[in-house]
Amino acid sequence: MITLDGVSKSYRTANGYRVILNDVSILLPTDRHIGVLGRNGAGKSTLLRMISGEEEPDTGKITRRARVSWPLGFTGGFHPALTARENLRFISRIYNSDIEEVTAFVDDFAELGDYFDMPISTLSSGMRARLAFGLSLAMRFDFYLIDEIVSVGDYWFRAKAQAEFDRIRNESGMLLVSHSPATIRKFCDTGLVLRNGRLVMFDALEDAIDFYLDDD
Amino acid sequence: MRLPMRPDPQPRPLVSRGVPVPSPLGELLQGLAVQRRVIVAIVLREVRTRFGQYHLGYLWAVIVPLLFIMTLAFVYAALGRRAAHGASVELLLLSGMMAWLTFTDTQNQASRAYQTNRQLVVYPMVSVVDIVIARALLELGTKLAVMTILITLFWAAGYDVGIADPLGVAAAMLTVTYLGAMFGHTIGCVLVIAPSFLFIVATSRRILFFTSGVLFLLSDVPAEWRTYVLYNPLAHVIDLTRGAWIESYSAPYGDVVYVAGWAVGLTATAAVGELVARRRRLGANR
Numbered sequence: 315m316i317t318l319d320g321v322s323k324s325y326r327t328a329n330g331y332r333v334i335l336n337d338v339s340i341l342l343p344t345d346r347h348i349g350v351l352g353r354n355g356a357g358k359s360t361l362l363r364m365i366s367g368e369e370e371p372d373t374g375k376i377t378r379r380a381r382v383s384w385p386l387g388f389t390g391g392f393h394p395a396l397t398a399r400e401n402l403r404f405i406s407r408i409y410n411s412d413i414e415e416v417t418a419f420v421d422d423f424a425e426l427g428d429y430f431d432m433p434i435s436t437l438s439s440g441m442r443a444r445l446a447f448g449l450s451l452a453m454r455f456d457f458y459l460i461d462e463i464v465s466v467g468d469y470w471f472r473a474k475a476q477a478e479f480d481r482i483r484n485e486s487g488m489l490l491v492s493h494s495p496a497t498i499r500k501f502c503d504t505g506l507v508l509r510n511g512r513l514v515m516f517d518a519l520e521d522a523i524d525f526y527l528d529d530d
Numbered sequence: 531m532r533l534p535m536r537p538d539p540q541p542r543p544l545v546s547r548g549v550p551v552p553s554p555l556g557e558l559l560q561g562l563a564v565q566r567r568v569i570v571a572i573v574l575r576e577v578r579t580r581f582g583q584y585h586l587g588y589l590w591a592v593i594v595p596l597l598f599i600m601t602l603a604f605v606y607a608a609l610g611r612r613a614a615h616g617a618s619v620e621l622l623l624l625s626g627m628m629a630w631l632t633f634t635d636t637q638n639q640a641s642r643a644y645q646t647n648r649q650l651v652v653y654p655m656v657s658v659v660d661i662v663i664a665r666a667l668l669e670l671g672t673k674l675a676v677m678t679i680l681i682t683l684f685w686a687a688g689y690d691v692g693i694a695d696p697l698g699v700a701a702a703m704l705t706v707t708y709l710g711a712m713f714g715h716t717i718g719c720v721l722v723i724a725p726s727f728l729f730i731v732a733t734s735r736r737i738l739f740f741t742s743g744v745l746f747l748l749s750d751v752p753a754e755w756r757t758y759v760l761y762n763p764l765a766h767v768i769d770l771t772r773g774a775w776i777e778s779y780s781a782p783y784g785d786v787v788y789v790a791g792w793a794v795g796l797t798a799t800a801a802v803g804e805l806v807a808r809r810r811r812l813g814a815n816r
Contacts, residue, residue: 367654370809384652391652395579407571408653 316342316365316382316457318513321374323360334360335371336511342489344380344457349502349519350491351526356508358491359385362459365489380456380487381409387461389442394435398426398445401434409453416452423448423474444471451478458488462497495523564655572656572664580668591676595631596683599623602745616778621691624680625699626744629771632673633706633764634735639665640714641731644722644811651811658718658811659804666711670703677703698774705789706767712796719803722810743768748783756783763792 318341323334334357342348342365352358362385363369364376384391392401402420406413421430424444429437437445450458482488483501491508492498498505498519505522507514516522581587599620606619643661650656684691693699720727742764751759759765766784773781 366652368652372809378654382654388652391649393575393579393647393649396575400575400578404571404575405653407574408568408655410567 315344315379317375317377317379318342318365319375319377321364321371321376323357323364323369323371324511325360332357333511335364335513337374338511338513339374340506340513340515343504344382344487346487346504347483347502348487348489348504348506349498349522350489350506350508350513351495351498351522352491352493352508354493358493358508359461361508361513362461362489362491366459381453383450383453383455383458385459385461386450387443387446389439389446391446392434392442395433397433398424398430398437402449405449405453411453416449419452420445420448423451423478425471447475451482454485455482456486458482458486460488460490462490462492495526498523565660568656568660569664569667572661573668576664576668591672592679595624595627595676596680599627599680617772617776618689618691620684620689621776622747622772623744624684624691625772625775626742626768628673628677628680629702629706629768630739630742630744630764632669632703633710633767634739635673636666636669636707636710637714637717637735639669640711641717641721643715644718644807658808659715662711662715662718666707669710670707673707674700674703693775694777695774699771702767702771702774705793706764708793709763709767709789709796712793712800715800716796716803719800719807722807723803738762738764741765747772760785760788763789 318335319339321335321338324331324336325334326332350358350361352361360369364371365378366382366384367376367378368384391405392398393404396404398420399417402417403413405411406416424430424441424447426437426441426445429441434442488501490498490501502519505516505519505526507516507522507526509526514522514525516525602623603620611619640662643665644658647658647661650661681691681693717727717731720730741759741762743759748756748759748765748769760783766786766789768784769781770784770786770789772779773784
C-alpha cells in the first residue's frame with residue numbers, strides 16, 4: 315500500500331510555476347496493475363520518481379509499505395567506477411537481498427559475459443539497460459514502477475525479457491505510466507488520470523481512458 | 531461524453547490488505563536496522579572506490595603523513611629546534627598531524643558525500659547523512675590503522691612514541707572525526723545551495739591548519755597571539771591529544787567545554803543545512 319497524503323509538487327519554469335500535483339491524497343494498492351494516463355508534460359515521470367522515493371514532494375507525505383522498485387529501465391543507479399558485480403553486491407545489501415542469488419540471476423539474465431566484471435563506465439548503454447532490467451527482476455519487488463514500456467536489447471533479449479515481464483506481472487503489482495491508452499489497456503486493470511495537478515482514480519479502466527481522451 | 535470530475539479519495543487508516551502497521555517504536559527500530567545495513571554497505575563500497583583496485587591506495591594513507599613528519603622534523607633539526615616537555619619533535623608532529631589529518635580528511639569526505647554519490651538518491655533508504663556517517667567511520671578506522679602503523683615504524687626506528695593515555699587519544703580522535711563530519715556536512719549543504727562558496731573550503735582549511743598547533747606547541751606562541759589561536763577548536767583538540775599522548779605534557783590550553791560548544795554548534799549548522807539542501811538535492815540530477 316502506498317499513501318499520498320496532501321501531496322503537492324510544482325516546478326519553477328521561465329513562465330512561472332508548472333503544477334504537477336496539487337494537494338493530492340490517494341491510496342495506491344500495491345497488489346494491482348495501475349495504469350497512469352497523462353499527456354506529455356503532465357508530470358507522469360515526476361510522479362513516478364516521487365512514488366519511488368527518488369524525489370520529494372514540496373508538501374505532503376508519501377508512505378510506502380511495500381518493496382517499491384526504482385523506475386524500471388532507469389540505469390543511473392550504478393557507480394560508474396565499480397564493476398557490475400560490485401554494484402549488484404551493494405544494491406543487494408541495501409535492499410537486504412541475497413547477494414549470491416541476485417548475482418547468479420543477473421549474470422544469467424543480462425548476458426554481459428566478461429563485462430560483468432568490468433567497470434560500469436565501460437558498458438554500452440544496451441548492456442546497462444539489460445543489467446538494470448535484470449537487477450530489478452532479481453530484486454523481486456512487491457510493486458514495479460514502469461515509465462512507458464520500452465524494449466531493450468536485441469530480439470533474443472526481448473523474448474526473454476517479455477517472459478520475465480509476464481512473470482512479474484503475475485507475482486507483483488505495478489504502476490505503469492503511459493500516454494497511450496492501448497498500452498494501459500493491455501497491461502493494467504485500474505486506471506488513473508493525471509491532469510492539471512489532479513490525480514483521478516477510476517474503478518473501471520475504460521472510464522479512465524474515456525476521461526483521458528475527453529481532454530480538449 | 532464528459533465524466534464528472536470526482537474528488538480524490540481521502541486516505542483511510544492503513545489497516546486493510548493484511549499489511550501489518552508497525553507501532554512507532556517498531557517503526558523506529560526497523561528504520562535503525564535499515565540505516566545500519568545501508569551504512570555498512572556504503573562503507574564496503576567506499577573501501578572499493580577509494581582505495582580501489584590499486585593497493586597503493588592504502589599505502590598512500592601511510593606515506594603522506596610520514597613524509598610530512600619526516601620533512602618537518604628535518605627542517606626543525608636544521609633550524610636547531612629542540613624538543614619540549616620531554617617529547618621528541620617527531621612525536622609532537624605525529625600526534626598533531628594525526629588529529630589534523632583525521633579532521634581535514636573527514637571534512638573533505640563529508641563535504642563531497644553528495645557530489646560523488648548522486649546516483650544513490652534513486653534508492654529511497656539511502657540519505658546523504660548515511661553517506662556522511664559511513665565516510666566518517668571509514669576515515670576514523672583508516673586513521674587509527676595508520677596511527678598504529680606509524681607508531682610501530684617510529685618505535686622500530688628507536689623513537690619513544692608510546693601513548694600514555696590511549697583512551698584519551700581515542701576520545702580526541704573521535705572528537706576530530708565528529709567535528710570534521712559536521713563541518714564537512716555543513717559545507718556540503720552550503721555548496722548545494724551556493725556552489726560559488728567553494729573558495730571557503732580551501733581558505734578555511736589553510737587558516738585552520740596554521741592556527742591548529744600542528745606545527746608548534748601553544749606554549750611557544752606569544753600570549754597576545756595565543757588568544758586568537760585559541761579561537762580555533764582544533765588547537766584545543768590537538769593540545770588535548772598531546773596531553774593524553776605524552777606523559778609529561780599536561781595540555782594547559784585544551785578546553786573540553788569550548789570544544790563541546792563547537793561540536794553542538796556545528797551539529798546545529800549541519801542539521802539546518804541538511805533541511806535546506808535536501809529539497810535542492812532531490813531531483814536536481816535530472
